[in-house]
Amino acid sequence: MSFWSVLGAVACGLAAYLALGWLLSVRLRDVSIVDGMWGPGFALVAVAGALLGSGDAARKTVVVVLVSIWGLRLATHMLARNRGQAEDYRYRAMRDRQGPRFVWLSAFTVFGLQGILLLWIALPLVAATSLPGSPPLGLFDLAGSGLFLLGFLCEAIGDAQLTRFRANPANRGKVCDVGLWRWSRHPNYFGDATLWWGFFLLACAVPGGWRTIGSPIVMTVLLLKVSGVALLERGAEAEALPQLVALLERGLISTKPGYADYIARTSAFVPWFPRSARSGQRRPD
Numbered sequence: 001m002s003f004w005s006v007l008g009a010v011a012c013g014l015a016a017y018l019a020l021g022w023l024l025s026v027r028l029r030d031v032s033i034v035d036g037m038w039g040p041g042f043a044l045v046a047v048a049g050a051l052l053g054s055g056d057a058a059r060k061t062v063v064v065v066l067v068s069i070w071g072l073r074l075a076t077h078m079l080a081r082n083r084g085q086a087e088d089y090r091y092r093a094m095r096d097r098q099g100p101r102f103v104w105l106s107a108f109t110v111f112g113l114q115g116i117l118l119l120w121i122a123l124p125l126v127a128a129t130s131l132p133g134s135p136p137l138g139l140f141d142l143a144g145s146g147l148f149l150l151g152f153l154c155e156a157i158g159d160a161q162l163t164r165f166r167a168n169p170a171n172r173g174k175v176c177d178v179g180l181w182r183w184s185r186h187p188n189y190f191g192d193a194t195l196w197w198g199f200f201l202l203a204c205a206v207p208g209g210w211r212t213i214g215s216p217i218v219m220t221v222l223l224l225k226v227s228g229v230a231l232l233e234r235g236a237e238a239e240a241l242p243q244l245v246a247l248l249e250r251g252l253i254s255t256k257p258g259y260a261d262y263i264a265r266t267s268a269f270v271p272w273f274p275r276s277a278r279s280g281q282r283r284p285d
Contacts, residue, residue: 001053002130002132003127003132005052007123010045010048010119010126013045014041015115017041017044018111018112021034021111025110026103031088031106032085032088035078036079037114038075038114038118039074040075042121045118045122046067046068046122047068049125049126049129050063053130054134055128055130055131056135059128060128062145063125063128066145067125067199073152074155120218122215124196124200124202124203124212124215125199125203128209132207137205143201144199145198147197151194151195151196151197154187154188155187155188155189155190155191155192157179157180158181158187161180162181175258175259180271183267183273183274184267184271186269187271189223189224192219193216193219196215196216197220199216200212223269224269
């Protein structure tokens with residue numbers, strides 16, 4: 001199948017996948033499950049591309065293995081983190097604001113939006129597995145796999161360190177500044193962005209794959225400016241409040257003593273030497 005045929009089939013598959021998720025969220029009255037569907041959704045795209053696309057068989061295998069490892073780890077982490085928790089504060093705020101309409105609106109504003117983003121960000125995966133004229137594995141594949149490994153380790157280790165830190169009652173209310181978190185305020189998000197640039201390099205191994213550069217750019221912008229760093233530092237750690245605006249206004253600075261100092265000395269995104277260790281140098285935030 002051609003790239004566009006595979007992309008169309010993938011879009012239909014994602015629509016069905018997210019529709020099932022929405023139906024489950026209605027039954028559970030909790031749309032937070034959409035977060036756990038993010039990683040496996042990309043794994044489904046990679047598998048579909050490998051089955052339907054006409055790309056190099058070895059590259060298909062690499063893409064499927066790497067995406068599946070990342071997606072399943074992320075889903076496991078999200079499900080473990082959210083187990084026994086109330087609906088995420090972002091969705092609670094939307095539910096409170098929209099009332100009974102939220103049940104239907106969430107199909108579009110939550111699951112539909114996630115489907116659009118997922119399809120756009122997954123373009124390098126579709127390109128790497130389905131664009132015609134795909135050459136054998138080469139330097140781009142090696143570089144892409146290496147960049148993926150770097151990002152995957154940063155994300156997985158960062159998540160594990162934060163989970164372990166939070167599990168210790170003695171750390172309640174404290175700022176996690178150990179391990180990778182000493183070098184970056186968000187090493188897990190840095191890792192996530194990095195591995196998607198790795199997938200982009202895998203796409204660059206095939207003719208025309210470079211045109212999917214919008215995928216890692218959008219992912220990086222989302223993590224830096226929308227759903228990751230910016231959102232967390234304005235309010236993701238605050239407890240339940242009636243409106244999202246109030247959550248964002250309180251933020252980590254007001255809920256965690258020492259966070260303002262942590263911001264002053266620690267790079268926001270790219271791991272770098274703490275300011276106290278390299279006085280006077282600008283950090284690559």
